[in-house]
Amino acid sequence: MAITLAPAALERVQSYLAAEPAKAGLRFGVKRTGCSGWGYVIGLADEVEAGDTVFADHGVHIVVDADSLPLVDGTEIDFLKAGLNEQFVFKNPKAQGECGCGESFTTDADKAA
Template sequence: MSITITSAANERMRHFLAATPTAAGVRFGVKRTGCSGFAYVVDLAESMGEGDRVVEVDGLPLIVDDKSLALVDGTVIDFQRQGLNASFVFHNPNATGACGCGESFTVS
């Protein structure tokens, strides 16, 4: 399992963790949605669930569920600001396509 977090994304995630010290870590995975099939989930994890795994990246605990593992393996997570907008950006080698609005992706 390999996930890379850029320094900008790491800093942003640590900011959220510092504001919620009881969180178990940052949840990263996918959910079925959108016109292409999957969308990324990045949120604070209040607790560990059955089937969750902790992947530590540069000392940051990422919690990934078993169903998402194969879909996010190799992903690079970045955080970018463009004007008034700020968001996480994902570079996933498993994604084979995306919807026109960029909110969801497909895999083979």
């Protein structure tokens, strides 16, 4: 599978990378957080580290660490604007449930544990 960027996210990430051309790309992953278990982490990657997987989408490198990859593989990252609010949103086929506030998600593997 792969990690992909919807057009609005692609445009936003390209603008971030244009402002910081020394960055290796977009770093995308997860961390334990919230009431459900996993929260998304997104930012610019300083470098590609050992064990990282790099996906390319329209010339943008998306860097994912080995621990996060099984939880986010297949995700489409989008970017939404609503009035003054802007945020990245994630269409993750691995996510099987979310907490009420939308801050974290669970997978089938979490339910089995």
